[in-house]
Amino acid sequence: MKGTVVALGTFDGVHLGHQRIIKDTVNYARRCGLVPVATTFDPHPQQYIVPERGLKLLTTLAERRELLIGLGIKKVKVLKFNEALRRLSYLSFVKKYLVDGLKAKAVFVGFDYAFGHGRAGNVAELRRLGRKFGFKVKMVRPVKAHRVAIKSSLIRELVARGDFDRGLRYLGHPYRLNGKVVKGDGRGRTLGFPTANLKLDLHKLIPQHGVYAGRALGRRCVVNIGARPTFGADGVAIEAHIPGYSGNLYGRTVAIDLIKKIRDEIHFPDVRELKVRILKDIAISKKIML
Numbered sequence: 001m002k003g004t005v006v007a008l009g010t011f012d013g014v015h016l017g018h019q020r021i022i023k024d025t026v027n028y029a030r031r032c033g034l035v036p037v038a039t040t041f042d043p044h045p046q047q048y049i050v051p052e053r054g055l056k057l058l059t060t061l062a063e064r065r066e067l068l069i070g071l072g073i074k075k076v077k078v079l080k081f082n083e084a085l086r087r088l089s090y091l092s093f094v095k096k097y098l099v100d101g102l103k104a105k106a107v108f109v110g111f112d113y114a115f116g117h118g119r120a121g122n123v124a125e126l127r128r129l130g131r132k133f134g135f136k137v138k139m140v141r142p143v144k145a146h147r148v149a150i151k152s153s154l155i156r157e158l159v160a161r162g163d164f165d166r167g168l169r170y171l172g173h174p175y176r177l178n179g180k181v182v183k184g185d186g187r188g189r190t191l192g193f194p195t196a197n198l199k200l201d202l203h204k205l206i207p208q209h210g211v212y213a214g215r216a217l218g219r220r221c222v223v224n225i226g227a228r229p230t231f232g233a234d235g236v237a238i239e240a241h242i243p244g245y246s247g248n249l250y251g252r253t254v255a256i257d258l259i260k261k262i263r264d265e266i267h268f269p270d271v272r273e274l275k276v277r278i279l280k281d282i283a284i285s286k287k288i289m290l
Helices: 016-032 045-049 061-070 090-101 123-133 152-161 164-171 187-191 271-288
Strands: 004-007 035-042 075-080 104-110 136-140 175-182 196-200 210-216 219-226 237-241 253-264
Touching (some): 016 104, 016 136, 035 061, 061 075, 075 090, 090 123, 104 123, 123 136, 152 164, 164 175, 164 253, 187 271, 196 253, 210 271, 219 253, 219 271, 253 271
Parallel strands (some): 004 035, 004 104, 035 075, 104 136
Antiparallel strands (some): 175 196, 175 253, 210 219, 210 253, 219 237
């Protein structure tokens, strides 16, 4: 393999902080005639080590890969996180994956990067090993907002609790929902607003219940996320109404990019008021997506 420049991390969300690391990696690789590579873990280490926490992710593996490739990464190295990898010392990790596997000539990491069994390795140790094995180490400073470093955990918290617009600013790109279109109860079509009902990856973080403006199939759309309290429905549904679209989407995998939250979920006293509000949501989404 040609020598590589490696962006080392998990990169859930590929947020603004990650993007700085990735762009520095890609630019350095271009200047040196090397291949820019990014690592990620699957499953996320926290999901393996503390599954009882039920960690939900900003990006599925496929979404993460697409975002990284879009930033100029040529290869995404997926590291299967299992017991063997968990117990691997940071020296063995560097030797197996960076030196022997990827032939790294330079490695880019975030300011707080830790690796190896018990997270015993840090940037200082990585630099020491770089001198030993012949690769450079570049530490990238954090991107901050209001003096706080932008991190995946912060964005997860913002998206989950409903501060969606702020979370989106820190992400630096729309929030993608990738899912298979499945049959719903047909209520949207009965109301005059047919919807595509998405089934998401079990580990995907679903934004707080509400109505969102977004894009799907190259068109603007209105997405309702919630329990549909007006109808006393059970469970959480993700329903996208795509104005003007009449094709059959059942069984297809569709990507929806959420752009902005329009409102919280509301219980309406009757169907008439719900329809009036849906029309208003559509009008608002049209202004947002102009």
